[in-house]
Amino acid sequence: MPEEPRQTPPPGPLRLPNARRVLAIASGKGGVGKSTVAVNLALALAARGHRVGLLDADVHGPNVPLMLGVRRKESVRGWEAMLPIGSAAHAPEQRLPALERYGIKMMSVGLLVGEEQSAMLENVSMVGLMVRHLLTMVEWGELDILLIDFPPGTSEPQATLLATVALDGVVMVVTPQDLALLDSTRAMNAFAQSGVPMTGVVENMSYLICPCCDERIQVFHRSQVPRAITAGDVPLLAEIPIEPTISEAADTGRPMIVTHPDSRQAAVFLELAGVVAGRLGM
Numbered sequence: 001m002p003e004e005p006r007q008t009p010p011p012g013p014l015r016l017p018n019a020r021r022v023l024a025i026a027s028g029k030g031g032v033g034k035s036t037v038a039v040n041l042a043l044a045l046a047a048r049g050h051r052v053g054l055l056d057a058d059v060h061g062p063n064v065p066l067m068l069g070v071r072r073k074e075s076v077r078g079w080e081a082m083l084p085i086g087s088a089a090h091a092p093e094q095r096l097p098a099l100e101r102y103g104i105k106m107m108s109v110g111l112l113v114g115e116e117q118s119a120m121l122e123n124v125s126m127v128g129l130m131v132r133h134l135l136t137m138v139e140w141g142e143l144d145i146l147l148i149d150f151p152p153g154t155s156e157p158q159a160t161l162l163a164t165v166a167l168d169g170v171v172m173v174v175t176p177q178d179l180a181l182l183d184s185t186r187a188m189n190a191f192a193q194s195g196v197p198m199t200g201v202v203e204n205m206s207y208l209i210c211p212c213c214d215e216r217i218q219v220f221h222r223s224q225v226p227r228a229i230t231a232g233d234v235p236l237l238a239e240i241p242i243e244p245t246i247s248e249a250a251d252t253g254r255p256m257i258v259t260h261p262d263s264r265q266a267a268v269f270l271e272l273a274g275v276v277a278g279r280l281g282m
């Protein structure tokens with residue numbers, strides 16, 4: 001029988017049939033704690049009883065696996081079968097299961113592409129294909145929500161990713177100094193122009209609690225809060241403190257929600273999860 005011609009991927013953003021909600025976690029620049037928020041929010045949503053997936057699409061710094069204690073070597077066995085990227089949709093039995101850590105499903109561009117191949121991620125159409133591939137070829141199972149750790153910034157590859165996957169909302173992570181900065185506003189505009197509803201803003205590294213007297217210390221100068229937030233058009237979903245236990249995960253692979261589930265910083269994320277779920281009608 002003649003071989004079927006290979007299908008080109010369908011145009012337009014992909015809507016995942018098995019994920020009820022798809023939420024981007026984004027930021028105008030790197031290093032603000034976007035992945036930290038993505039990981040802890042994912043775990044907090046799971047702790048509230050939701051079925052959660054987390055896709056790390058930050059091609060510039062895919063560090064979600066590290067934060068969840070997943071090493072590339074142990075996880076990519078069998079992945080060669082997924083290549084070549086860009087082939088047509090695969091039958092469920094050909095798909096590879098998402099990794100499971102701490103009760104959530106996870107997959108990362110960093111697990112698919114090795115350090116030595118990272119140059120291919122400079123090509124934005126490759127980024128789009130790769131993410132589409134991770135969405136369609138990974139067996140995510142039924143999800144109440146899929147969180148996507150977006151690359152930081154305001155142009156590419158965000159624009160390509162926005163065209164790749166249909167989103168129900170976006171959480172913008174900022175630090176106090178960034179609030180009024182153009183980067184986060186521009187990043188928000190990019191989502192708005194693609195018709196993605198703004199779920200809200202999370203201010204990370206918002207304050208420090210003095211270990212001696214419990215006083216709330218404002219470490220960073222807070223920029224003037226943009227009018228969109230004060231006017232209530234863009235809700236401020238949470239203010240997250242600076243806490244050593246929050247940054248521990250990057251080194252130990254054990255997120256704060258797991259190591260300190262009863263702490264007040266865990267409570268901040270659990271509350272955030274409740275607010276996000278409410279905003280998304282979950």
Ligand SMILES: Nc1ncnc2c1ncn2[C@@H]1O[C@H](COP(=O)(O)OP(=O)(O)O)[C@@H](O)[C@H]1O
Pocket residue numbers: 027029030031032033034035036037061063204205240241242243244246247248249250
């Ligand atoms: N609230 C916080 N308290 C303490 N450290 C934090 C907090 N948020 C982020 N960090 C640390 O800051 C660094 C950058 O965070 P990360 O989530 O990797 O940022 P991004 O994904 O935006 O580049 C990491 O070392 C992380 O552990």
Ligand SMILES: [Mg+2]
Pocket residue numbers: 034035036058061063
């Ligand atoms: Mg990151």
